[in-house]
Amino acid sequence: MKLDTLIRTISNYPKPGIEFRDITTLLLEPGALAYCVDAVAEHRTETKIDLVSGIEARGFIFGAALAYKLGVGFVPIRKPGKLPAETLEREFDLEYGRDTIEIHRDAIANGDRVLLVDDLIATGGTAAAAVELLREAGGEVVGCDFVVSLPDLGGADRLVQLGCSVHWLTEFAGE
Ligand code: AMP
DSSP states (O other): OOHHHHSEEEETOSSTTOEEEETHHHHHSTTHHHHHHHHHHHHTTTSOOSEEEEETTHHHHHHHHHHHHHTOEEEEEBOTTOOOSOEEEEEEEETTEEEEEEEETTSSOTTOEEEEEEEEESSSHHHHHHHHHHHHTTOEEEEEEEEEEOGGGOHHHHHHHTTOOEEEEEEOOOO
């Protein structure tokens, strides 16, 4: 399946100069979500995974479906103030702003092997903060998987620097 042709590009959203890669058009295509989930599962067949963790909000779509496919639990990483129990939090820079993410302090048992999932990696700020949160919570991050990478923004390299195994299904480069 040609994923890049299913992803719509919206220029100057949410800020001037940003080429926003809109995965809602991919989600509309029958079988595309299943294709993405199956491709990630296939890539990680040799990896023992205890939990999938997804980043709010688009990471929930792919991450929860992947957790279902793998038969493992799902840990949501959320925007501030959304999780009801005690949390750990990280602030970070985004391609277009600054943000904070949180995780439930008790979501992960020490040594759990966690696969991190999001729709897209750009600068890697969000995913790097998520990796740090998962590690602080006691998890071992066994992989970071994305549907889309924007390699020119250096996000995947940043995660490799953190010692992560990084994988994505399609990319938009040269912008
Ligand atoms: P970053 O922290 O820079 O890697 O940004 C990743 C997060 O921001 C992901 O959750 C993406 O959904 C979103 N994001 C950043 N840049 C874009 C973009 N150009 N198009 C679509 N989503 C983006």
